[in-house]
Amino acid sequence: xxxxxxxxxxxxxxxxTILEAAEKLFAKEGxxxxxxxxxxxxxxxxxxxxxxxxxxxxxLFFTILDERLDTHIRELKERLSKTxxxxxxxxxxxxxxxxxxxxHHYFFRLTIAEQCKIEKTPGSDLRxxxxxxxxxxxxxxxxxxxxxxxAGKQYPFSARSLALCLMGxxxxxxxxxxxxxxxxxxxxxxxxxxxxILNRIEV
Amino acid sequence: xxxxxxxxxxxxxxxxTILEAAEKLFAKEGxxxxxxxxxxxxxxxxxxxxxxxxxxxxxLFFTILDERLDTHIRELKERLSKTxxxxxxxxxxxxxxxxxxxxHHYFFRLTIAEQCKIEKTPGSDLRxxxxxxxxxxxxxxxxxxxxxxxAGKQYPFSARSLALCLMGxxxxxxxxxxxxxxxxxxxxxxxxxxxxILNRIEV
Amino acid sequence: xxxxxxxxxxxxxxxxTILEAAEKLFAKEGxxxxxxxxxxxxxxxxxxxxxxxxxxxxxLFFTILDERLDTHIRELKERLSKTxxxxxxxxxxxxxxxxxxxxHHYFFRLTIAEQCKIEKTPGSDLRxxxxxxxxxxxxxxxxxxxxxxxAGKQYPFSARSLALCLMGxxxxxxxxxxxxxxxxxxxxxxxxxxxxILNRIEV
Amino acid sequence: xxxxxxxxxxxxxxxxTILEAAEKLFAKEGxxxxxxxxxxxxxxxxxxxxxxxxxxxxxLFFTILDERLDTHIRELKERLSKTxxxxxxxxxxxxxxxxxxxxHHYFFRLTIAEQCKIEKTPGSDLRxxxxxxxxxxxxxxxxxxxxxxxAGKQYPFSARSLALCLMGxxxxxxxxxxxxxxxxxxxxxxxxxxxxILNRIEV
DNA sequence: TATGAATGAGCGTTCATTCAT
DNA sequence: TATGAATGAACGCTCATTCAT
Numbered sequence: 142x143x144x145x146x147x148x149x150x151x152x153x154x155x156x157x158t159i160l161e162a163a164e165k166l167f168a169k170e171g172x173x174x175x176x177x178x179x180x181x182x183x184x185x186x187x188x189x190x191x192x193x194x195x196x197x198x199x200x201l202f203f204t205i206l207d208e209r210l211d212t213h214i215r216e217l218k219e220r221l222s223k224t225x226x227x228x229x230x231x232x233x234x235x236x237x238x239x240x241x242x243x244x245h246h247y248f249f250r251l252t253i254a255e256q257c258k259i260e261k262t263p264g265s266d267l268r269x270x271x272x273x274x275x276x277x278x279x280x281x282x283x284x285x286x287x288x289x290x291x292a293g294k295q296y297p298f299s300a301r302s303l304a305l306c307l308m309g310x311x312x313x314x315x316x317x318x319x320x321x322x323x324x325x326x327x328x329x330x331x332x333x334x335x336x337x338i339l340n341r342i343e344v
Numbered sequence: 345x346x347x348x349x350x351x352x353x354x355x356x357x358x359x360x361t362i363l364e365a366a367e368k369l370f371a372k373e374g375x376x377x378x379x380x381x382x383x384x385x386x387x388x389x390x391x392x393x394x395x396x397x398x399x400x401x402x403x404l405f406f407t408i409l410d411e412r413l414d415t416h417i418r419e420l421k422e423r424l425s426k427t428x429x430x431x432x433x434x435x436x437x438x439x440x441x442x443x444x445x446x447x448h449h450y451f452f453r454l455t456i457a458e459q460c461k462i463e464k465t466p467g468s469d470l471r472x473x474x475x476x477x478x479x480x481x482x483x484x485x486x487x488x489x490x491x492x493x494x495a496g497k498q499y500p501f502s503a504r505s506l507a508l509c510l511m512g513x514x515x516x517x518x519x520x521x522x523x524x525x526x527x528x529x530x531x532x533x534x535x536x537x538x539x540x541i542l543n544r545i546e547v
Numbered sequence: 548x549x550x551x552x553x554x555x556x557x558x559x560x561x562x563x564t565i566l567e568a569a570e571k572l573f574a575k576e577g578x579x580x581x582x583x584x585x586x587x588x589x590x591x592x593x594x595x596x597x598x599x600x601x602x603x604x605x606x607l608f609f610t611i612l613d614e615r616l617d618t619h620i621r622e623l624k625e626r627l628s629k630t631x632x633x634x635x636x637x638x639x640x641x642x643x644x645x646x647x648x649x650x651h652h653y654f655f656r657l658t659i660a661e662q663c664k665i666e667k668t669p670g671s672d673l674r675x676x677x678x679x680x681x682x683x684x685x686x687x688x689x690x691x692x693x694x695x696x697x698a699g700k701q702y703p704f705s706a707r708s709l710a711l712c713l714m715g716x717x718x719x720x721x722x723x724x725x726x727x728x729x730x731x732x733x734x735x736x737x738x739x740x741x742x743x744i745l746n747r748i749e750v
Numbered sequence: 751x752x753x754x755x756x757x758x759x760x761x762x763x764x765x766x767t768i769l770e771a772a773e774k775l776f777a778k779e780g781x782x783x784x785x786x787x788x789x790x791x792x793x794x795x796x797x798x799x800x801x802x803x804x805x806x807x808x809x810l811f812f813t814i815l816d817e818r819l820d821t822h823i824r825e826l827k828e829r830l831s832k833t834x835x836x837x838x839x840x841x842x843x844x845x846x847x848x849x850x851x852x853x854h855h856y857f858f859r860l861t862i863a864e865q866c867k868i869e870k871t872p873g874s875d876l877r878x879x880x881x882x883x884x885x886x887x888x889x890x891x892x893x894x895x896x897x898x899x900x901a902g903k904q905y906p907f908s909a910r911s912l913a914l915c916l917m918g919x920x921x922x923x924x925x926x927x928x929x930x931x932x933x934x935x936x937x938x939x940x941x942x943x944x945x946x947i948l949n950r951i952e953v
Numbered sequence: 954t955a956t957g958a959a960t961g962a963g964c965g966t967t968c969a970t971t972c973a974t
Numbered sequence: 975t976a977t978g979a980a981t982g983a984a985c986g987c988t989c990a991t992t993c994a995t
Contacts, residue, residue, distance in 0.1 A: 152979095155979095168460075169461070170461065171376075171460075171461050172376075173374075173375075173376035173377075174376075176963085176964065176965085177964080177965060177966080178963095178964085178965095186980080186981090187980065187981045187982060188965090188966085188981085188982075189966090189967080189968080189980070189981055189982065189983095190979075190980055190981070192965095192966070192967080193978095193979070193980075197965075197966075198964095198965065198966090250460040250461070251460075253456065253459075253460050254456075254457050254460035254461070256456075256519055257453045257454075257456050257457035257460075257519075258374055258453075258457070276523075297535075297536070297539040297540075297543065298536040298537075298539050298540050299536065301520075302517070302533065302536035302537070302540065303540060305513065305516040305517050305520055306509075306512075306513040306516065306517075306536075306537060306540050306541075308512075308516055309509075309511075309512035309513040309514070309515050309516025309517070310508065310509040310512040310513055311512070312512050312515070312516070313508040313509065313511055313512025313515070314505070314508050314509075314512070316459060317482075317504070317508055320479070330505065332500075333500070333501035333502065333505035333509075334501075334505070334509060336500035336501050337500075337501050337505065337506060337509050337541065338509075338540065338541075340500065355954095379988085379989060379990080380989075380990060380991080381989075381990095384957095389955080389956090390955065390956045390957060391956085391957070391990090391991090392955065392956050392957065392958095392991095392992085392993085393954080393955055393956070395990095395991075395992085396954070396955075400990075400991075401989095401990065401991090558975095577782075577867055578782075579780075579781075579782035579783075580782075582967085582968060582969080583968075583969060583970085584968075584969095587978095592976080592977090593976065593977045593978060594969090594970090594977085594978070595970090595971085595972085595976065595977050595978065595979095596975080596976055596977070598969095598970070598971085599975070599976075603969075603970075604968095604969065604970090656866045656867075657866075659862065659863075659865075659866050660863050660866035660867070662862075662925060663777075663780075663859040663860075663862050663863035663866075664778070664779065664780050664859070664863070682929070685926075703941075703942070703945040703946075703949065704942035704943075704945050704946050705942065707926070708923070708939065708942035708943070708946065709946060711919065711922040711923050711926055712915075712918075712919040712922065712923075712942075712943060712946050712947075714918075714922055715915075715917075715918035715919040715920070715921050715922025715923070716914065716915040716918040716919055717918070718918050718921070718922070719914035719915065719917055719918025719921070720911070720914050720915075720918070722865055723910075723914055726885075736911065738906075739906070739907040739908065739911035739915075740907075740911070740915060742906035742907050743906075743907050743911065743912060743915050743947065744915075744946065744947075746906065761958095764958095785984080785985065785986080786985080786986060786987080787984095787985085787986095795959080795960090796959065796960045796961060797960085797961075797986090797987085798959070798960055798961065798987090798988080798989080799958075799959055799960070801986095801987070801988080802957095802958070802959075806986075806987075807986065807987090
């Protein structure tokens with residue numbers, strides 16, 4: 142049915158409009174400061190309409206995080222599947238992170254901010270679900286690195302530590318980039334990170 | 345005036361009581377989820393009294409961040425003042441960061457979370473002030489590293505990039521430590537980070 | 548026009564589908580708790596369609612009450628038309644009430660609940676209309692009783708008071724029946740009410 | 751402490767102001783139609799203030815019902831404690847009901863309306879609590895009657911049925927009184943009900 | 954200085970109603 | 975006739991802030 146298809150596509154399109162507007166707002170202002178009114182205004186829908194597409198504010202919020210993380214995971218997986226040795230893997234990892242976050246820097250901010258809230262209160266199921274997925278993401282990276290670390294060699298650091306340093310370094314550069322309002326060259330950041338990690342610092 | 349001094353000291357003490365209780369709450373629950381009622385309860389002062397010491401919630405919040413960052417800067421400065429070469433500097437930097445954040449992990453969370461909200465809307469002056477101080481902090485580190493980078497050598501990365509990688513790496517390990525609820529060994533994290541940055545990775 | 552007739556009948560049938568589903572919902576959940584969405588779901592019509600048959604929620608609600616009360620009145624009238632003396636009339640009255648309400652206990656709840664809201668604000672015209680019809684119903688019963696009260700005898704109560712006692716007693720038994728979720732014997736209730744009203748209580 | 755006492759009394763007074771205003775509104779308009787704004791307006795408190803005295807709308811609503819029913823029960827108990835034979839008991843019962851409801855006719859409406867909502871959904875704990883208390887009330891009356899029914903005599907009705915008829919009859923007369931906006935004589939209603947129940951209707 | 958009762962703007966959410974298709 | 979997406983007013987409730995005591 143072309144007519145049903147068209148409707149479904151239209152619905153998807155509208156849903157995406159909301160997601161994108163909301164992502165921007167949440168990233169700029171934070172979860173609590175962003176109101177559903179704000180989202181409605183930003184989308185040219187009325188407030189009630191938002192609730193036709195998302196059950197509530199939490200649902201909207203975590204859907205954003207979740208779907209973005211999914212594509213992030215997918216893209217990274219694909220990229221890493223082509224690498225063989227550790228060096229390549231590190232290069233691809235850093236590159237992918239910076240590329241993805243440059244494109245989705247709204248998501249970047251959200252995801253970092255969300256990590257900080259390690260409250261005891263379990264929060265909604267949606268939140269739990271997202272945190273779990275994030276852990277999985279980290280473990281995926283750890284494993285990718287681990288499998289490329291030569292069995293014969295002795296490394297003075299664990300795969301997890303390497304993963305954390307790589308992610309932390311890219312995050313810090315991203316943050317710096319955001320602070321400078323995008324005036325810095327992320328390509329250069331990439332090279333510097335890679336150099337730093339892969340080559341001995343002459344002390 | 346001994347009597348005036350005593351009063352002043354007493355006032356300072358009470359102010360600190362509030363700051364400490366509030367820091368804990370803000371870090372555990374986040375800025376918005378923490379209410380002034382919560383703070384009042386946690387301090388055994390009444391809600392009205394909090395307002396005698398802090399102009400409003402924002403003032404309370406950023407005073408916490410600000411004063412903590414001050415001591416962080418002071419301690420780091422002192423530690424770095426004793427280092428001479430780059431290696432030493434890096435070691436001390438990483439050590440100080442992890443030590444300080446382990447002790448003040450409440451502050452750690454707050455400060456990271458706050459960085460993420462890069463609104464165009466300037467926010468309160470307090471916020472602006474804090475962000476500026478954070479930038480200063482980063483520049484201080486950058487300078488400390490820069491001054492120890494031998495003039496004669498060629499580094500394939502800038503001092504800023506090195507600063508970012510170091511901070512990012514420690515942050516990531518801190519986050520990981522928080523996620524595991526403090527079950528990991530931060531001392532080991534320190535060593536791994538230093539190894540990773542200072543020694544060539546055999547690829 | 549057979550075709551027009553068929554259409555008209557079809558329309559009536561659909562209208563009734565809605566009325567019955569709505570009656571059940573309103574009685575179970577109450578007026579405010581029942582949403583037009585609920586009604587739509589229960590009828591397999593879409594929400595918009597409901598509005599083709601009823602001007603608004605109030606119209607739907609009071610149409611239910613009104614039409615049920617009409618049949619109640621009609622049935623009672625018919626039954627009472629066959630009675631001659633007071634005793635018979637009382638018996639038939641109680642019997643009819645219990646029979647009807649047992650069958651239409653949804654209506655029973657609604658009608659009682661509605662009586663309680665005696666606002667000064669006139670409410671919708673529909674509400675006024677229904678309340679008036681209810682008054683008429685009461686007067687009809689009063690008259691039926693009055694006309695059977697022997698002109699020669701002195702009664703220590705008015706026909707209205709008798710009417711109120713009879714209706715109140717049946718209502719109370721109905722309520723009791725509903726509370727026990729239909730586990731009590733309404734036939735027995737009928738006999739007891741009649742005994743109570745018609746025979747002297749030996750004190 | 752006179753000062754603490756005064757405060758406590760003042761608080762109680764204000765609480766009562768709210769309860770009375772709310773009772774009136776709920777009775778006139780019904781639970782759902784009455785808004786917390788309405789209550790606030792009617793009390794000259796602000797909306798927020800209402801929430802200092804009652805946890806939420808439900809709490810406010812059922813507190814009204816509950817406290818009124820408590821005094822109703824207490825007063826009835828006291829009155830019935832002085833009666834010996836069945837006749838007296840019936841007289842006192844009817845008298846108490848009409849007297850109490852005349853004074854608290856707002857409560858009367860509320861309590862009847864509430865009985866009608868016998869939804870499956872259990873509702874709040876408060877609701878459950880109130881319904882249970884109402885059942886207890888009915889059983890108390892049943893027992894009072896039962897204990898005065900001579901062991902030696904045969905009654906063609908149960909104590910419960912008698913209780914239901916008495917309460918239903920008074921309720922019906924109350925409703926009639928409310929409909930006529932208090933223009934009827936409740937004293938006369940009382941006599942008629944008693945005559946009707948206690949003397950044989952000459953048929 | 955310390956209190957805590959009072960405020961009221963603002964939030965997330967619901968739902969009767971409309972209207973283009 | 976039938977649909978269901980869209981609306982927006984209105985609700986219950988929260989909480990930062992004030993102020994009389």
